[in-house]
Amino acid sequence: MELSAILLQVLNGLDKGSAYALIALGLTLIFGTLGVVNFAHGALFMIGAFCAVTVQRLLSLSTITIDESKTDFLGKPLQIKTPYVESWFGESVGNALIDWSVPLAIFLTIPVMLIIGFVMERGLIKHFYKRPHSDQILVTFGLAIVLQEIIKAYFGANQIPAPAPSAFIGSFDFGSVIGMGPGKLLYPYWRIVYFCFAMLIIALVFAFLQFTTFGMVVRAGMADRETVGLLGINIDKRFTIMFGIAAAVAGLAGVMYTPINSPSYTSGMDFLVISFVVVVVGGMGSLGGAVLAGFVLGILESFASMREVIEFIPGINQVVIYLAAIVILLARPRGLLGRKGVMES
């Protein structure tokens, strides 16, 4: 096996690993602060993805004018659609806006996800702190079904394409840059963008927790909630905000993932199970562990889907994540970076 083939699989694993890491990070934030197992997290990822679709549709809302002088292929007068943004901002700016609708959707996603997060925490999850974990799992699972079905009712059951800006279509030739010969190591531009974006978000979350007073209080609350409360700090309010931030992280992961995988109402559920495996493999309650496990499992998955490997062990690409999870959990009972005494009773 050549070095370039190995590098290619590492690169391929990075974008999926980024998505796993972002979702798992949000799950761990919620678990670490509120002690709640949130099965609706995949649905939040999916709602983020549909924010991109919404922005795309809003921007391409058009007026229809009928040009009597031309006819379409059926012989009817030609209908010309002009998006509102084009008539407002001129053709070039308008086109650029529509072209960049996925990155622009970030600005919609953040407030939407924060609000959904707040409403979810205050309206529903708040009442489940003292209930057993199985109740939390079930009520959030029910919520996930409800959110998923609402999206299905509005957007239909099919995948909706939301392409990347045309500037990012095409692939970057790593091979010719690092001297392996051109064409050996092609990697789509958007996946590079996604990886960098994910790293940025992860860095922001860690910096926020590490270097701000707010983050310090939250970390203190994660370690010992009662004592922080006794110091006269309203820790519940801060945890609610953290829930909103975790929801926003999931939403952002979803928005930027749309060009890689067109969103459909099931895309959240597809990620959910694997994200839980990621969280547990990383160690419940460990933020670094979640990120590490996300990338490790993502890269492992892409290695297992190589042709040479599949020929050697058929079907391995389908099961490698679960197999890795079983091995890791048996060898390291608390996951890669887990602490003692979390969720073991």
Added chain:
Amino acid sequence: MLGLSRNDFLMLLFVLFLVAAAPILLNPFPEGSSLAQFNAGYPDLMQRFLIFGIFAIGFNILFGLTGYLSFGHAAFLGAGSYAGVWMLKLLTINVIPAIIVSTLVAGLFSLAIGYISLRRSGIYFSILTLAFAQMSFALASSVLQPITGGETGLQTNLNDPRILDGANTTGNIPAPSLFGWEMRESMQVPVGDWLWTFNVGYYVCAFILLIAFYISIRIFRSPFGMMLKAIKSNNERLSYTGISPRPYTLAAFVISGMYAGLAGGLMVSMDPLAGSERMQWTASGEVVLMTILGGVGTVLGPVIGAGIIKYFENIFSKINDNLLHGWFSFMPDGLEDFMVAVIHPFVGKGWHLSLGLMFMLAIIFLPGGFVGSLHNVFSRIFRKRAQ
């Protein structure tokens, strides 16, 4: 009686009455009336009530007694289904070997998975079982295609060997039967406006459910059951008394896996087709919901939960726009369209939405499930009377 206390015996009789009279009880509306679509008394649905009831009873033995939440029980149902179809294909079209073998195969399968998964507890156990089940699902739908039929599923064919029956290559594919009684045979009895359907397969399922239910009561009341409850309430203290909980939890895991295999075997005995989607994690999630909705740790709860979920799944998915227009036709036109538009997303293809809402409401407002809540209500009434 039968080694049961008076209350338990009455409960068994109650279940006996319910399942025996279900074809009548579940058809309360006359045939052809506008409410007839709420009838549940047709064989296919009633069989599903019982089969999922058995599945949930078994799951409750593990989850209700020991508190170990398995997210992979559908794998055992699937393994049982495949084993059952293979018996129908290779040995005989009689359902008895199929049911026995599917139970045993699921038992062995759960022994292997349980032995490894039970090394961990809490969420780690849940994730291990989930991982095993998802692996089984992925393998069954891809690599193991020669055994499982892949995504199209495994079914009986005309040219199967069927060693005991002798091969036949003419005529129709034989239907699963019990000594000549075909499972799909039904007797329809019209009484006045009502139409009651008594199905052979249904009563086979009913008989097996009663045995399964009886065994479950005995396990709940036995010293073994007490030990399992001890594991749930305080695992550590149990270890301090010098008892290792592992053999007990493993036994509970295998028993519940065998119940799942039994359900799978019955499923293919009623309809000899096994698909890999039966093993997916959503199917495991469904049995968890049934158990919790009915009441975890109660003897009767899981059966009731299974019935409720399967009933609503079926009814909600059948209501369509025409029907809705029919119901609201007494209203002025605008209001009628409005009502239909409001209800439309919840029914027909959107029945998952109603189901999701129902779960949420049940979990929020009925913490002990239906049976647990009923129990609370009764005990409150009786306490008041005692005062």
